[in-house]
Amino acid sequence: MIDAPADLLHRVRAHGQDHLFTGWSALSAAARRAFVGQLAGVDFAELARLYARRGEPHTLLPDPSAIAPMPVEDAASFGPETVRLGEECLRRGEVAVLVVAGGQGSRLGFEQPKGMFPVGPVSGATLFRLHAEKVHALSRKYGVAVPLLVMTSAATTAETHAYFLAESFFDLPRSQVIFFEQGTMPALDAATGRLLLTAPGELNLSPNGHGGTLTALADTGLLADLKARGVKHVFYFQVDNPLVEIASPGFVGRHVEANSDASTKVVLKTRPDEKVGVLALIGGTCGIVEYSDLPGELADARDAGGELLHRAGSTAIHLFAVAFLERVTQGTDRLAFHLARKKVPYFDAETGTAVKPTTENALKFELFVFDALPLADRWLVVRVRREDEFAPLKNATGADSPEAVRAALSAAHARRLRAVGVEVADGVAVEIAPLFALTDAELRAKIPAGTRVTVPTFFE
Numbered sequence: 001m002i003d004a005p006a007d008l009l010h011r012v013r014a015h016g017q018d019h020l021f022t023g024w025s026a027l028s029a030a031a032r033r034a035f036v037g038q039l040a041g042v043d044f045a046e047l048a049r050l051y052a053r054r055g056e057p058h059t060l061l062p063d064p065s066a067i068a069p070m071p072v073e074d075a076a077s078f079g080p081e082t083v084r085l086g087e088e089c090l091r092r093g094e095v096a097v098l099v100v101a102g103g104q105g106s107r108l109g110f111e112q113p114k115g116m117f118p119v120g121p122v123s124g125a126t127l128f129r130l131h132a133e134k135v136h137a138l139s140r141k142y143g144v145a146v147p148l149l150v151m152t153s154a155a156t157t158a159e160t161h162a163y164f165l166a167e168s169f170f171d172l173p174r175s176q177v178i179f180f181e182q183g184t185m186p187a188l189d190a191a192t193g194r195l196l197l198t199a200p201g202e203l204n205l206s207p208n209g210h211g212g213t214l215t216a217l218a219d220t221g222l223l224a225d226l227k228a229r230g231v232k233h234v235f236y237f238q239v240d241n242p243l244v245e246i247a248s249p250g251f252v253g254r255h256v257e258a259n260s261d262a263s264t265k266v267v268l269k270t271r272p273d274e275k276v277g278v279l280a281l282i283g284g285t286c287g288i289v290e291y292s293d294l295p296g297e298l299a300d301a302r303d304a305g306g307e308l309l310h311r312a313g314s315t316a317i318h319l320f321a322v323a324f325l326e327r328v329t330q331g332t333d334r335l336a337f338h339l340a341r342k343k344v345p346y347f348d349a350e351t352g353t354a355v356k357p358t359t360e361n362a363l364k365f366e367l368f369v370f371d372a373l374p375l376a377d378r379w380l381v382v383r384v385r386r387e388d389e390f391a392p393l394k395n396a397t398g399a400d401s402p403e404a405v406r407a408a409l410s411a412a413h414a415r416r417l418r419a420v421g422v423e424v425a426d427g428v429a430v431e432i433a434p435l436f437a438l439t440d441a442e443l444r445a446k447i448p449a450g451t452r453v454t455v456p457t458f459f460e
Contacts, residue, residue: 004036015044016194022349023200035201042186042195042203050337050365051193064295068281069303070312072266072383078250086253090142094232095247097135097146100213100316101128101160101239102153102182108396113156115239116163119393121406121413122431122458127239127393128163130434132170132177134246137438145176146247147231149222151213153182154205180220183208185337187344187362196346196362204346204362211335211367214320218329227322234325236318236369240393242409244317251319251382261324261376262286265317267386269308272299277314277370279381286379288314288370312381314370315390324376333375337365388412416440421449428453433460 002009002021012020020039027035089095105114115128125133135148152160161179164170169177184205187196196204208215213236217223226234233255235247245251255263266279277288291299294310301309327333344362348355373379384390391408394400406429413432414424420443424430436459437443447459 003032004039008036008039011044012039015048017044019194019349020197020203022197023352027201031201035203038203038205041184047186047188047195048193050339051188051363054190054339054363061293062282062287062289064298066283067289067294067298067310068284069309070266070279070281070286070381072279072312072381073254075248075250075265075382075384078254082253082257083249084253085256086249086251087142089233089252089256090138090146090247090249091144093144093146093230095146095252096149096226096231096234097138097246098149098151098213098217098234098236099131099239100151100210100237102151102156102207102210102213103239104155107394108402113152113160113163114393115156115160117393117402119242119402119405119409120431120458121410121429122456123433123460125431125433127242128160129167129170130242131239131244131246132172133434134438135176136170136172137434138247139172139176140435141438145173147226147229148172148177149217149234150177150179151182151216152179153207154184155207157181178222180216180222183212183216183219185365187342187346187364189346190341190361190363196344197349198345199347200349202347204344206364207366209338209366209368210316211369211371214325214369214372215329215335215367217325223322223325223329227326232322234320234322236316236320238316238392241315241317241390242393242405243389243391243412244315245384245389247319254382255319255321255380258378258380260319260378260380261321262373263319263380263382264373265315265382265384265389266312267315267384267390269311269313270386272296272308274313278310279312279314279373280310282374286373286376286381288373312383315384316369317389318369320372324372328372328375335367335371337367340364340366387415416443417447417453420444420447421451422447423450423452425452425454429456431458433458436460 101115103114105117116126118124118126139146185208187204198204237244275291277290303309341360342362342364343357345356391405393405410429413430417424
């Protein structure tokens with residue numbers, strides 16, 4: 001006797017997934033409740049539709065003749081009226097900040113949420129601290145509690161919550177920090193379409209991709225809550241980039257001036273083979289072409305000035321209109337899943353054994369955030385300087401390593417200090433806490449011109 005809700009049993013059996021209840025009698029009452037909770041969140045009909053389309057190409061490469069360079073505006077060109085407009089939006093509480101923090105630092109040899117990794121070149125501050133303090137500084141500057149939305153995953157939720165609690169939410173009011181969890185998708189057996197298990201009473205689940213950040217906003221009710229609070233724009237970025245200038249008023253203002261659905265910051269590609277997606281016009285619509293999908297002749301092409309023709313490198317920094325997010329998460333334009341074939345270990349319900357496959361045996365499904373861009377009616381692409389805003393932490397050594405990121409942070413802060421008349425000795429590590437000075441004007445007011453820095457210094 002399977003003591004599960006009748007409607008759930010009907011859905012499972014109607015879709016030929018009866019094997020899921022193998023071993024039910026041996027499960028504890030708590031395990032049964034947990035499993036029922038997992039199954040209740042599964043859209044069996046959607047999985048059946050996705051499986052039926054498994055033979056279709058899920059990533060359609062654009063015709064090279066349809067790819068044109070993306071027109072880009074320079075952030076340095078934004079005038080005072082644009083900045084003032086962005087500041088007014090911030091003061092009215094119309095901007096929320098969303099940090100994508102669902103990953104762990106496994107590639108760094110750090111088996112904790114990546115946001116807990118220390119990157120401060122002098123302070124040792126973690127990624128989470130740097131971002132939270134920027135939001136705190138923004139809130140203080142504009143006199144409004146800017147919501148900080150922290151997207152976690154099943155792998156990072158508990159530790160992230162505990163870390164924020166242990167750090168007293170970095171002095172932010174607890175109500176200002178809102179956690180929500182990325183969705184998951186079950187893996188399907190490629191041969192049969194049956195949902196895979198990791199053990200009796202446990203689905204084989206994995207995160208549903210970075211695009212799941214957007215759908216989770218809607219599915220958790222958070223998007224509706226933000227709208228009710230008067231939030232009109234969501235600033236989106238990845239936790240691993242400590243240089244990001246969060247909700248800069250010039251970027252916000254230009255986004256509003258352009259009535260943009262989706263605005264993106266880009267950096268210039270440094271070489272044709274750089275492993276970064278490129279924003280481009282694809283059939284006249286905004287989109288991203290992955291570096292591996294950009295034909296060689298387009299990747300190498302240069303303009304009359306000798307610069308790469310397709311050079312708008314993606315930073316994964318976006319500003320989305322809330323009305324647009326409603327459309328791509330709840331309406332007919334809802335983001336579509338991409339299929340990937342993977343080797344996925346699983347529990348074989350028929351034999352009662354664990355199986356570790358040697359070939360691709362399973363289908364996984366993910367949503368990509370950049371799939372939202374072609375759905376925008378109006379878009380904006382803004383160039384920022386890589387050295388000022390883009391230093392992602394990706395690798396244990398070499399490029400994008402902790403050593404490289406700390407050096408980039410120190411160099412950026414040294415430039416800020418020198419810009420206000422402070423002398424910084426070459427090779428000396430410096431760091432400016434966001435709460436010490438968020439802007440150069442604040443920095444100039446706090447440190448006299450002519451000050452010399454000759455030893456590692458943390459301005460806090």
